[in-house]
Amino acid sequence: MSLQSSPDQPQPLRVVVQQTKAWVERCGTVWVTGQLIELKRRSGAVTHFLTLRDAVAEVSMSVTASTAVLDAAGPLAEGMEVVALVRPTVWTRNGSLNFECTDLRTAGEGRLLAAIEQRKRMLQAEGLFDPARKRALPFLPRGVGLVTGQGSAAERDVLQVARLRWPGVRFVVRHAVMQGQGCVEDVREALGVLDRDPSVDVIVVARGGGSVQDLLPFSDESLARAVFACRTPVISAIGHEPDTPIIDLVADVRAATPTDAAKRVVPDVANERAMASQAVQRLRGAMLRLIDREVQTVHALRSRPVLADPLGPLTVQSDRLDELRRRCRRAALVRLREDATWVEHTLSRVRALSPRATLLRGYAILSDADGLTIDSTAAVETGQVLRAMLADGTLHAQVTEVDRREDPA
Missing domain, CATH: 2.40.50.140 (Nucleic acid-binding proteins)
Structure with missing residues (x-):
């Protein structure tokens, strides 16, 4: 209105x-x-x-x-x-x-991307993207499995770049349909064949860039699970840097392009030679420095007095030992003289105190038949037999008369 x-x-x-x-x-x-x-x-x-x-x-x-x-x-x-x-x-x-x-x-593509995103979340929840299960690539594989389209630019890039980097690399190539109908089945079958080959140490799945629909098979759930089940390390090289199909997340290594995959799968022989040469130079320099240091150590040891005159310390010790021996002999002789003098003095005192010395002065020791010493005339009776001990022997005498004095003093 x-x-x-x-x-x-x-x-x-x-x-x-x-x-x-x-x-x-x-x-x-x-x-x-x-x-x-x-x-x-x-x-x-x-x-x-x-x-x-x-x-x-x-x-x-x-x-x-x-x-x-x-x-x-x-x-x-x-x-x-x-x-x-x-x-x-x-x-x-x-x-x-x-x-x-x-x-x-x-x-349109938005619907496809949303479906892929939901599939990513499901597989991530199952642990297919877990970094802990991803395996390291061998340094120099005996054989490299390649899954790619026959006569494709991706195949040419991988083979040429890898052989330029390491001429001796050996490829086992399995061609497969890399887009559209039959792609998932072909790639899955090629992965199985290469994974069972004992001479293949790493597998590369390579394809050039394309639209979301072209790369859609590489986000297929069954293909992602086949990559996860491989016992051989897998490199995913699908599309270009912005492209991230699901097998990029499941594979052990994601390469931005097929050329990048070739660089990752084998080392660069020129770089390895340069690194080996540098290592040899560093080793040689280290050995020369070590030898020079040891030579200086030997020179320093040889300049020490003990090595300049090895017998010098022995001579010093020998002279010291001789001096100690002489001092010991002198000390022993002095001690012997002192002890001999002490013995002589002691012997003189003993001799002076000995009864024999008294007997030598003409005295005698009287005793009765029982050996008891007679020290008083009161202990003797007339006719009693006595023994007189002299300095050179003993006399046996009989008492014929006892003359007692009143005052012995």
Whole structure:
């Protein structure tokens, strides 16, 4: 219904905006398709803002969506093609046209990317991307398995670069369809054959760049599980640096390009020779420094007095021993003389105190028949036989007369 107005009787702005809002909202909901060019998802907010642009014309629109709608849509990224169920409305605060989204779905490549993202999350939860299970590549493999398209640029790059780096490298090549129908089965079968070959120490899966649809087989769940089950280390070289199919995450090593895979699988012989030469030079220098240090040590030892005159210390000790021997002899002789003098003095004293010395002066020791010493005339009777001990013998005498004195003193 049109509003009546004139310069004298204008309509209030709120009335015009409310009427416009009511008219716009009569359009109802409609499904639209477009490219997601901006996504403002605010943490903790209930409503989020998106901007969609037409794929052909320079036409864009502002869209609001709730957290539940965005979560149901799955992983979203700017640049993805989406399909949205929207209802036009007018915000009365500023009179701007806005579209409220009640359902959001990915479309085209966006749908494929969302499906791949969900598959990644599932496999990651199972531990297929765990860095702890990834194996180190052999330094110099006996054989390199290569899964690639026949006559492809990827095959040429891997073979040429690897042989330039290490001419003696041996490849076991298994050709497979690298895109479209049959790709997953061919690559999986080639992986199984190479994994069972005991002469193959590492496997390279190589393919050049392409669209999301071209690289889609390398995000297949069964192929990812086949790579995970391989006992031989696997290098994934699919597409270019921005491309990250699922087998890149499952493989033991991800190479940005097939050329990068060739550089990772074998060492550079020129670099290895240079490093070996440098190591030899460092070893030679270290040995020469060690020898020079030991020579200096020998010179220092030879300059010491003990080595300049090896018998010098023995001579000093011998002279000292002779001096000690002489001092010991002198000390022993002095001690012997002192002891001899002491013995002589002691012997003289003993002799002076000995009864024999008294007997030598003419005295005698009298004793009766029982050997008892006679020291008084009172102990002797006339006719008694006595023994007189002299200095040179013993006399036996008989008492014929006893003459006693009254005062012995």
